[in-house]
Amino acid sequence: MTARIGVVTFPGSLDDRDARRAVARAGATPVQLWHDDASLHGVDAVVLPGGFSYGDYLRCGAIARFAPVMGEIIGAVGSGLPVLGICNGFQILCEAHLLPGALTRNVARRFISRDIRIRIETVTSAWTCGYEAGQEITVVLKSGEGAYAADAATLAELEARGQILCRYAGSNPNGSAGDIAGVVSSTGTVAGLMPHPEHAIDALTGPSADGLPFFTSVLRALAPA
Amino acid sequence: MPSFVVNVMLKPEIHDPQGDAIASACHRLGFPQVASVRQGKRFVIEVSEPASEQRIAELAAELLANPVIEEFSVHPA
């Protein structure tokens, strides 16, 4: 049986469709999860997609964090549920304190939509085990509040524990601390990043197909050893 | 209706590009005495029944401010 991967739709989610397409392209079954539903419908992993949940009013991800489905996700993370937050999903994970740090306004104070290179730093996580350490990939960054911020102690700890998922290669597009583009929990299961691997699964409609291994990695991680 | 003000500011150690940009704009506009600008948020909250400042502070801590990067204060309006 193929893995079932849930993709949550919050009011204002935008890249949920693309995330489902990426899940299907990776060979798994995408399952639509609704923000208001306090059930995960037995999915094996969850993707929190990009977009502007609740309009990104107040702070990006601040209101979505309290959605009923988030309560379920927070509970299941404790028992090892792999969760990937992309862009707005990453912001939600930080707001929910499932990942350390916060995402703040881009230094240039503008929304930035650009094809960029990132370097995969950790290949032991559930979402990046299909990459090679140090591999550089081309993906899309599109966000207004994508600058990763955390206090010095947290940054040092992330570094020491190998929790930096990926970094911007080349110039830092948004002022993120330590060029950090994504981080992962100490368990290696909950990951978040600002760039969009789901937009990079087909060179026809994205800058590359380099993002697909995010979605195949989790299948490998889920497969019984 | 009674109301409260909640002020939310970025913690001093968090970079505020918006504030910096405003400070430089001040200089260009002929206000050289501006040394720094920090931009935060101000919420004016009307409550339909009497609510304690304590309760509003709970709301601020839970929703209106992100403790990782922000600090807040509550005042009756």
Next chain:
Amino acid sequence: MPSFVVNVMLKPEIHDPQGDAIASACHRLGFPQVASVRQGKRFVIEVSEPASEQRIAELAAELLANPVIEEFSVHPA
């Protein structure tokens, strides 16, 4: 260093969808007594030499607030 606070709020007749969305979030979070929320901006401005409130108000009018939709107030911090 002396500093000033400039509060900028949308004029009362201007629609504040963000404030409305926050108010509904408050209700869902168990704060039903919240009747309305208006979100504005708060600037904290440090000045390196004494500046008059009047001068800061000029700055606010020119740079910090958009008079078409916003109003502001200035206070010493």
Next chain:
Amino acid sequence: MTEPGGTTRVAAPPGVPLRQDTVADATATPDREQPYAALGLTADEYARIGATLGRRPTDAELAIYSVMWSEHCSYKSSRKHLRQFAAKAPATDVLLAGIGQNAGVVDVGHGYAVTFKIESHNHPSYVEPFQGAATGVGGIVRDILAMGARPVAVMDSLRFGPADAPDTQRVLPGVVGGISFYGNCLGLPNIGGELAFDPCYLGNPLVNALCVGVLRPEDLKLAAATGPGNQVVLLGSRTGPDGIGGASVLASASFGGSGEGAKRPSVQVGDPFMEKLLVECCLELYHAGLVVGVQDLGAAGVACATTELSAGGGTGMRVALDRVPLRDASLGPAEILMSESQERMMAIVTPANVAPVLSICAKWDVPATVIGEVTDSGRLEMTWHGAPVVDIPPSSAANDGPVYDRPARRPDSQDALASDDAGRLPRPAGPAAASALRADLLLLVGSAEGGDKAWVTEQYDRYVRGDTVLAMPHDAGLLRIDAETGLGVALATDGNGRYCHLDPYAGTQLALAEAHRNVAASGARPLAVTNCLNFGSPEDPAVMWQFTEAVRGLADGCQQLGVPVTGGNVSFYNQTGPTAIRPTPVVGVLGVHDDVRRRVPSGFGLPDAAIVLLGHTRAEFGGSLWAWLRHGHLGGRPPAVDLAAERSLADVLVAAAAEQLVATAHDLSDGGLAMALAEACLTGGTGCAVTLPGDAATFLFSESAARVIVAVRPGSELAFRQLCATNGVPATDIGQTGGTALEIAGWFSVPLAELADLHGSALPALFG
């Protein structure tokens, strides 16, 4: 206090609605003075309303007529001329809905239809750039939604004053920020547009937004309230005092100007989050088959939606205005009717379907309220707390507005302008020619007009929805519609105020031709046209002449190219004091791509591909970017229009894409071959070596129309040459792709790094 008409009004305590001017009052006080002039109606128009009703209008009725008969809603100065679009439209069987609907709809095959339209939001974007532009996007998206379609992409065509003018520093970042905020938050990819600068737009920027949507032909919705007994449901945001300056005139005139609640903002604040919910909610309602008719609430809000729906259905409607959910309880009926609050739609629903409709709306957190019902009375009747305040035949407001035949006169100054031939401008010659030509190229490439638009376009999400095949900086935006077959649509918008200034007829055709060419360059077959006509005051005969010439040019051009105009928008009164903007019709062309996997990008990618220049190059500098930037000159004639040549060129491009003969195609427009080569090199990251086949300045900077450069796939040269010959399209080999420089053999060479630096820093240097 006693009003002029004799009705007594008392200041009402809070919560109790003010007594309003009712139909009975209007009958009883026929002579009460009404502020029709302040509402923009002429004495004749006011008299006409009286004649239609057989009495004076109530305040609420006056509100309806004043907005419905405004230039914006009634097209009273343009309607007579716009008829040419239908009259001259080429025979076509793909048009499912045309002019007069919210947006045109074309059948693109494989069971899909596409709807698209461009609209202006110029004035609001000057007053409050961010919100003005944001709500401009919101408005055009609802037009597309109202056709029953899912909006799938937006584009924006922008014009500002000089790039270095202080006010442009205020307006441009605000406008771009507003479009970015609204479009991105709504989840619609931005797939292209325009950015131009000219002193004429300093006090009057142009912000035109385009939206395209996709639907199944059988899901097409029309704005018609049919079926007496059906319910009228208002969806979306609550109604507030937005954009009702006119209504407050009414309120203060009839209520003695009570200070309370008199503040009526003319600026509307956009709520893209609500719009996103409204879009998803409406699409779910459509798919569930729960909606009989639907209309967006645009400029004239409830007044427009109710009159157009009931007129469109040939029915009547009864509406309880006091049921409209309000954000500000002090609003009266006239204000509710005129409010331009954003993010609202009106749906007609059978009584049995009201409950399911409300539950879908609840799922999406979209407020929904039944405010009335369809009747067979042929009257639009509205009440306010039970008292009749409106009773009119709906089509008298929606369709039978005044139509003017405004005087039009070609200004004498056109002669002097035409004789100021750009051919006389000094062109680089002599020993320093090589360095002068190089300098001129760099001037164009590094200017705000010719520079990289990334500062703007990087603020727009082009990837969302995962179907964007081409977007900025390619010639056309290209969207995949059907993943299985590869069916897609391409879109481009173009306009050129300089050409239109010299000759509005030819200039409009050149805009059409350029958009047509851009679409064909991607490999798509041009199919249909939308347009936004930005002009000064129609009361100025010189402006009216420009307008009539432009409309005639577009109608004739579309006829010759075989593409119908499916809809559009007219924006008059774009002027600062007595000075009108240059006539600026913006033309959007939509094409169908049979297989987006065979798309043709505009950048050089493959090395060692032959570069072929298609079309004839003549010494045509009138209105050119080179004449403007190098000499500050605008005079003479714009480039010659040859629509037959454009058509053949498009045939070649579409066939070449289908047969995969070319790797690159880029149209020649502003800045001629010089700009086109520079852009193709920079977009694809590959250099080129070119030999000019004649006079260097002419080949580099002339803007002769009907030209494109292509890079032919190695091995396909013969087949491509054959294709051009068959279609009678002149094809000149001019060089090869490859290397890391733009080299013009015998003249100069520019390293791509230098070119990229100049091109890329033009806008950041100005806007940070």
